[in-house]
Amino acid sequence: MIWQLDLIILVLVIVCAIAAINVKDLLSAAILLGAYSFLLCLLWAIMGAVDVAFTEATVGAGVSTVFCVSAVFHTTRRTTD
Amino acid sequence: MDFLTVLISRANYWAYIILMMVGLYAMIAKNNLVKKIVGMSIFQTAVILFYVSIGAKQGATIPILRHGPVPEGGGIAHAALRHGTDAVQAVNYINPLPHVLMLTAIVVGVATLGVALALAIKVYKEYGTLEENEINQRLRRG
Amino acid sequence: MKLIGKMTILLCGILLIVFANKFPEFGDPHSPASTHLSPYYIEHTMADTAVPNMVTSVLADYRGYDTMFETTVILTAGLACFFLLRLPEEEEKEIYFRHVPTGVTIRIEECGAAPEDSDVFQRIDAQWVPRDIIIRSTSRLLMPFIQIFALYVVAHGHHSPGGGFQGGVILGAAVILFAISHNLRTTVAKISETSAAIMSAAGVFIYAGTGALCVMLGENFLNYGALAPLLGTDRVMARSHGILIVEIGVALAVMSVMIWIYYNLSSAGKQDEGL
Incomplete structure (x- = not known):
């Protein structure tokens, strides 16, 4: 495990999480959640959890983003916070 | 520090x-x-x-056992596999x-x-x- | 509400940080989590099940009950989405058609005679956007490769990262890609909602049925060693094959539940016009 890479990705993950809950547009929040999942997938791969990384890449970054986008499509992008 | x-x-x-x-x-x-x-x-x-x-685990490899011929090089787990019949050690795998x-x-x-x-x-x-x-x-x- | 939220996270955060100091060192091979149960799995997986990927052997064999009920949870989630969102089929008030040679859009209201959906008169969604030929052909070309890769992931889960959950999600994602690049109506015509529901139940049935078969052959539930006489192998290989059978069940259930949830979410329950 390379701790420098680990540290950089942890910082990026936290930035993505905070951005996803603070952004003023729900579609952006959905896409940021997808980016967050991809970074987590890298993190699992660094820690040697290859099966978890594979699942996160397919599920978290693939299907859950599609679900979020389709829910936003049928509701609204507007948000006050 | x-x-x-x-x-x-x-x-x-x-x-x-x-x-x-x-x-x-x-x-x-x-x-x-x-x-x-x-x-x-x-x-x-x-x-x-x-x-x-x-x-x-520090210094351990991914939780998939090496099977078949073991190549030269590799980490601790490969070395352990090459030497000794009792190869699978829990310390070597995450x-x-x-x-x-x-x-x-x-x-x-x-x-x-x-x-x-x-x-x-x-x-x-x-x-x-x-x-x-x-x-x-x-x-x-x- | 903001104040309560900030107070709560401050309190919980301080508590967690104080106790994080008591955790074993990060990456310590002698931490309690790594010394109690998992050494058995690591050292015996090859002798017990002939599966080199420990994650697969623990997932489907040693902790098979856990995975079976996880699959049931996924099926329940699919059913929950269905009961929450699905609306009864009703006569459409307005149907839109597009005359392809001239590009004219026709709106047909109630009691109008609708033409057949053909190459000349194309049925379109209310919010129609021109379909990009590049996106359509690329995703059409990609689909078989994605599906073959998914089958490889399911079948090769014993020796490499992968297995039923990942392969099932990739198979579902291939269908979702088709639905996004074409439209929902075409996809529903190919894989109907009923077949998605039946397949998801069949996946759980394959899993539970394998366990029940073991009981019928006189051993414990989900003890695949009992399948040895049926498969014509020794007990160790029978466990390996048993894992493959339940992985196929998991893949079937996960794939169809993903498709089913997508159908309901993307059309808000109407299943005619989607994303």
């Missing part, structure tokens, strides 16, 4: 605490239902980060148990995310808004 060592050597634990608090804050304080669902998703991945972190638990948790997580989003769509159809305070107003008015 000591503080920095503690900070770096346990970076995963600090990160999981921060992520968990970010998710919890979003679930409690955010007004928008989809934002709350995003917070729930973040909270869940924080738990997964914690589990995978406690399963990590703990697979947290991975199994979290693998299923991720897939169940996306299914529950689907249910949560379905509820959000239903609420939007009923009230025309996703903001919690506006829904409360509408409910009070009758």
Whole structure:
């Protein structure tokens, strides 16, 4: 495990999480959640959890983003916070 | 210097605490239902980060046994396989148990995310808004 | 509400940080989590099940109950989405058609005679956007490769990262890609909602049925060693094959539940016009 890479990705993950809950547009929040999942997938791969990384890449970054986008499509992008 | 060592050597634990608090804050304080669902998703991945972190092992390889001919080079596990008949040592492989638990948790997580989003769509159809305070107003008015 | 939220996360955060100091060192091979149960799995997986990927053997064999009920949870989530969102079929008030040679859009209201959906008169969604030929042909070309890769992931889960959950999600994602690049109506015509529901139940049935078969052959539930006489192998290989059978069940259930949830979410329950 390379701790420098680990540290950089942890910082990026936290930035993505905070951005996803603070952004003023729900579609952006959905896409940021997808980016967050991809970074987590890298993190699992660094820690040697290859099966978890594979699942996160397919599920978290693939299907859950599609679900979020389709829910936003049928509701609204507007948000006050 | 000591503080920095503690900070770096346990970076995963600090990160999981921060992520968990970010998710919890979003679930409690955010007004928008989809934002709350995003917070729930973040909270869940924080738990997964914690589990995978406690399963990590320094100097160990991924939890897949080497089978067939062993090539030259490779890490500790390969060296152990080359020398000695009693090759499989638990110290050389990352703990697979947290991975199994979290693998299923991720897939169940996306299914529950689907249910949560379905509820959000239903609420939007009923009230025309996703903001919690506006829904409360509408409910009070009758 | 913001104040309560901040107070709560401050309190919980301080508590967690105080106790994080008591955790074992990160990456310590002698931490309690790594010394109690998992060494058995690591050292015996090859002798017990002939599966080199420990994650797969623990997932489907040693902790088979866990995975079976996770699959049931996924099926329940699919059913929950269906009951929450699905609306009864009703006569459409307005149907839109597009005359392809001239590009004229026709709106047909109630009691109008609708033409057949053909190459000349194309049925379109209310919010129609021109379909990009590049996106359509690329995703059409990609789909078989994605599906073959998914089958490889399911079948090769014993020796490499992968297995039923990942392969199932990739198979579902291939169908979702088709639905996004074309439209929902075409996809529903190919894989109907009923077949998605039946397949998801069949996946759970394959899993539970394998366990029940073991009981009928006189051993414990989900003890695949009992399948040895049926498969014509020894007990160790029978466990390996048993894992493959339940992985196929998991893949079937996960794939169809993903498709089913997508159908309901993307059309908000109407299943005619999607994303």
